[in-house]
Amino acid sequence: MIGFFKSRLFWISLTIVIVASTLPWYVSGYILGLLTVAYYFGVFAMAWDLLFGFAGEVNFGPTFLIGVGAYTAGIINNQFGISVSMCIVIGALASVVAGFVLALPALRVRGPYFGLTTLVAVLILQNFIVVFADLTGGEIGLTIPDVLSIDAGVNYWIALGFMTISAAILYGLSQSPVGLVLQASGQDPVQAGALGFNIVKHKLAAFIVSAFFSGLSGALLVFYFGTASVGTVVDIAVGVQVIVAAVLGGRRTVLGAALGAIFLIVAGEFLRPTGELATFIVSAVALVVILFFPGGFLGSVLSREARQ
Amino acid sequence: MNSTATTTPVLEVRGLTKRFGGLTAVKNLSFDVHGGEIFGLIGPNGSGKSTAMKAIMGIERPTAGTVRFEGHDVAGQPAHKIARQGFGMVFQHSRPLNRQTVLENIMVALLPDSLFMLFPDKALTERAKWIADRVGLGSVMHRRPPTLPFADLRRLELAKAIARDPKVVLVDEPFAGLTLAEVATFSELIRSFRDEGRAVMLVDHNVKSVAALVDRVLAMYLGEEIVTGRADEVMRNETVRRVYLGGAIETSARPESNFADKVPLLQVENISVHYGKAQALENVSIHVHQGEFVSVVGLNGAGKTTLFNTISGFLPYSGEIIRGGEKLRGISPAHIAKSGIVQCPETRELFGEMTVRENLDLGGQHLEPAEQAKQLEWLFELFPILKQRQGQMAQTLSGGEQQMLAIGRSLMMKPKILILDEPTLGLAPVILEQLSKALEKLRQTTPITVLLGEQNVTFALPHADRVYVLEHARIVWEGDPGRFAAEAGEGYL
Ligand SMILES: Nc1ncnc2c1ncn2[C@@H]1O[C@H](COP(=O)(O)OP(=O)(O)OP(=O)(O)O)[C@@H](O)[C@H]1O
Ligand SMILES: [Mg+2]
Numbered sequence: 068m069i070g071f072f073k074s075r076l077f078w079i080s081l082t083i084v085i086v087a088s089t090l091p092w093y094v095s096g097y098i099l100g101l102l103t104v105a106y107y108f109g110v111f112a113m114a115w116d117l118l119f120g121f122a123g124e125v126n127f128g129p130t131f132l133i134g135v136g137a138y139t140a141g142i143i144n145n146q147f148g149i150s151v152s153m154c155i156v157i158g159a160l161a162s163v164v165a166g167f168v169l170a171l172p173a174l175r176v177r178g179p180y181f182g183l184t185t186l187v188a189v190l191i192l193q194n195f196i197v198v199f200a201d202l203t204g205g206e207i208g209l210t211i212p213d214v215l216s217i218d219a220g221v222n223y224w225i226a227l228g229f230m231t232i233s234a235a236i237l238y239g240l241s242q243s244p245v246g247l248v249l250q251a252s253g254q255d256p257v258q259a260g261a262l263g264f265n266i267v268k269h270k271l272a273a274f275i276v277s278a279f280f281s282g283l284s285g286a287l288l289v290f291y292f293g294t295a296s297v298g299t300v301v302d303i304a305v306g307v308q309v310i311v312a313a314v315l316g317g318r319r320t321v322l323g324a325a326l327g328a329i330f331l332i333v334a335g336e337f338l339r340p341t342g343e344l345a346t347f348i349v350s351a352v353a354l355v356v357i358l359f360f361p362g363g364f365l366g367s368v369l370s371r372e373a374r375q
Numbered sequence: 376m377n378s379t380a381t382t383t384p385v386l387e388v389r390g391l392t393k394r395f396g397g398l399t400a401v402k403n404l405s406f407d408v409h410g411g412e413i414f415g416l417i418g419p420n421g422s423g424k425s426t427a428m429k430a431i432m433g434i435e436r437p438t439a440g441t442v443r444f445e446g447h448d449v450a451g452q453p454a455h456k457i458a459r460q461g462f463g464m465v466f467q468h469s470r471p472l473n474r475q476t477v478l479e480n481i482m483v484a485l486l487p488d489s490l491f492m493l494f495p496d497k498a499l500t501e502r503a504k505w506i507a508d509r510v511g512l513g514s515v516m517h518r519r520p521p522t523l524p525f526a527d528l529r530r531l532e533l534a535k536a537i538a539r540d541p542k543v544v545l546v547d548e549p550f551a552g553l554t555l556a557e558v559a560t561f562s563e564l565i566r567s568f569r570d571e572g573r574a575v576m577l578v579d580h581n582v583k584s585v586a587a588l589v590d591r592v593l594a595m596y597l598g599e600e601i602v603t604g605r606a607d608e609v610m611r612n613e614t615v616r617r618v619y620l621g622g623a624i625e626t627s628a629r630p631e632s633n634f635a636d637k638v639p640l641l642q643v644e645n646i647s648v649h650y651g652k653a654q655a656l657e658n659v660s661i662h663v664h665q666g667e668f669v670s671v672v673g674l675n676g677a678g679k680t681t682l683f684n685t686i687s688g689f690l691p692y693s694g695e696i697i698r699g700g701e702k703l704r705g706i707s708p709a710h711i712a713k714s715g716i717v718q719c720p721e722t723r724e725l726f727g728e729m730t731v732r733e734n735l736d737l738g739g740q741h742l743e744p745a746e747q748a749k750q751l752e753w754l755f756e757l758f759p760i761l762k763q764r765q766g767q768m769a770q771t772l773s774g775g776e777q778q779m780l781a782i783g784r785s786l787m788m789k790p791k792i793l794i795l796d797e798p799t800l801g802l803a804p805v806i807l808e809q810l811s812k813a814l815e816k817l818r819q820t821t822p823i824t825v826l827l828g829e830q831n832v833t834f835a836l837p838h839a840d841r842v843y844v845l846e847h848a849r850i851v852w853e854g855d856p857g858r859f860a861a862e863a864g865e866g867y868l
Binding site: 239251257260261265319 | 433454458486
């Protein structure tokens with residue numbers, strides 16, 4: 068932990084954050100908007116990596132947690148006109164509750180079933196949104212009266228600040244004793260149990276932390292967009308993008324996941340002029356990285372450092 | 376024996392039973408273990424030793440019976456609760472945290488089961504260092520597990536198991552895969568656990584070392600107790616001899632001149648292999664004649680597995696590998712295997728979620744149905760337990776049963792050149808005898824050629840026509856098994 072503040076990784080991250088925070092003074096609103104979304108995605112990916120990389124549980128439905136947070140925040144703002152910050156907090160808490168309800172039974176089954184359960188949860192949420200269209204805006208999407216800010220720069224700073232704080236907390240957690248126990252439970256659950264660790268408890272805690280950050284980020288995102296729709300925060304494709312981002316950035320690195328997310332969003336946008344090809348190119352790059360550098364961006368760098 | 380062994384037992388097991396579906400893996404087992412005592416469990420593969428330990432530890436929930444620890448029953452509690460009361464277990468297979476150092480791995484074992492421990496405690500680090508020194512990891516505690524030799528990884532497991540100062544230590548096959556010298560050090564360590572007053576339960580197939588170490592031993596068969604007592608008495612027991620120890624392995628080498636008229640079937644010429652900067656093989660040359668049985672003897676890390684993986688086409692190398700006059704370079708591993716060079720890897724590589732039968736059928740899939748059926752029948756005669764367990768998932772087999780399945784699967788491929796990498800790992804003496812007879816029969820009745828990698832020379836020598844000794848990436852000796860003891864036996868016998 069103390070070592071981290073002296074490490075290269077810390078100084079590099081700090082430099083990147085400082086440089087990134089100066090962007091609003093000289094880049095266009097268009098790029099700021101892009102990065103704002105990318106930063107929220109970065110948090111989705113980091114929260115996901117805590118579960119997969121450390122607890123060893125593949126959550127195929129990150130958008131279940133994201134969606135619950137986003138829609139809860141949006142709906143109560145829409146229905147009751149509660150203040151934005153309250154809505155965001157309630158959204159995050161709703162996500163935690165939903166995550167708990169989902170994980171408690173799911174973590175007891177071993178093997179691929181956990182992943183399947185999370186996938187089904189997304190489908191249920193998606194159906195719920197369509198069926199209760201009066202409340203949720205259905206397929207058209209939910210209009211949200213309030214926004215975080217109308218200033219692109221402010222929105223950008225909020226997103227950057229939020230991502231930085233989330234990264235610090237999630238990374239710190241992953242490197243703390245609790246993170247070690249989590250890793251041990253992911254790696255070899257039987258042995259972790261025999262060493263005296265209640266694995267279900269630790270994984271459940273990881274799931275809750277992951278749910279909290281996913282929900283919080285989802286809620287912030289809809290208040291940035293001013294609208295919530297299935298296509299942006301719930302669809303399976305969005306979840307796949309989160310997963311690809313985390314794997315691309317480097318499993319078990321937390322910070323890498325944020326890099327992966329920023330890369331995916333920014334690259335996707337820059338390739339937009341190529342039309343349909345854009346998705347193809349980004350996916351191809353992702354595939355190449357995953358196949359040839361299974362450690363991802365950051366994983367490869369870190370393991371090289373570890374070997375020295 | 377220790378004087379404390381006469382006081383009340385730390386562990387009292389009564390009527391312990393564990394059923395998996397229709398199979399009773401442990402049946403009505405009762406015994407006591409005292410503090411300051413080493414209690415051994417022996418028995419053939421699949422007799423329920425590991426299951427008994429897991430049931431005591433709470434990893435498997437006992438179907439019936441009680442496990443009293445210091446007077447109260449812990450049977451049925453989950454493993455993490457039992458562990459916290461004073462139990463530690465050393466597992467057959469280890470999976471340490473590879474990104475953390477040895478010291479950090481030991482520290483994990485010392486952590487409380489709390490969600491709020493966010494900063495490591497200085498005292499924990501000190502204790503972890505002390506434990507690292509205690510098990511002989513002092514000089515490598517800042518290294519990461521992937522860079523450690525096998526024996527040190529086993530030490531790490533011992534370290535974790537005793538980290539929280541347990542009163543009961545369960546050790547499953549600590550000697551498997553260790554060299555003679557390492558077995559001696561590990562015996563010493565385990566003895567020291569006893570001398571600190573712990574109750575130690577020990578399972579291993581290294582009969583000599585177990586007998587030398589234990590105060591009492593329980594022999595089991597098909598989940599049930601045969602006899603309990605002092606090691607020498609138990610080893611003399613008629614049933615134990617029949618179902619576990621078996622007879623002696625017989626020797627029968629044929630001189631190389633028998634084969635000398637032919638060009639060798641397999642020629643490995645001057646191959647070198649590197650893993651990054653480390654050299655794993657250095658100018659290694661060996662040859663094997665058609666029908667010959669050749670053993671490559673070497674300690675852990677000498678390069679046996681690397682040599683076999685290179686022959687199987689998995690690793691890039693310099694030099695040449697020639698089979699029947701044809702260079703193997705550039706041929707894919709799948710083609711090499713299909714052409715009859717079949718490796719039974721040390722790591723077994725079974726399909727864990729498929730049944731025993733499915734694993735075997737995969738091995739024999741290129742055979743004609745009639746031929747496959749015949750081969751299967753022959754195999755079931757060799758390993759009867761596999762016949763009984765056809766429908767069981769491979770990953771739930773006992774350690775030794777998995778080893779038999781791995782060997783069985785490679786035999787199903789009807790190999791022309793069979794490469795066996797440490798086939799004896801985890802096998803009971805009686806099975807070794809069976810395997811030995813099977814190899815002998817193969818040798819007499821088929822044109823099969825065998826390349827055997829072993830650390831266990833008592834198995835490697837009897838089956839070899841010729842022996843190579845591999846040490847630190849180089850071949851240092853070649854000759855017939857009869858001369859081995861005198862010329863190269865040091866460190867192995
Ligand atoms: N989960 C399971 N499901 C079904 N059968 C099982 C399961 N676990 C173990 N068995 C069976 O129970 C029997 C006892 O297994 P156990 O692992 O205790 O044997 P063992 O005495 O340790 O053998 P070895 O010396 O080969 O390690 C074996 O026949 C094994 O196939
Ligand atoms: Mg066993």
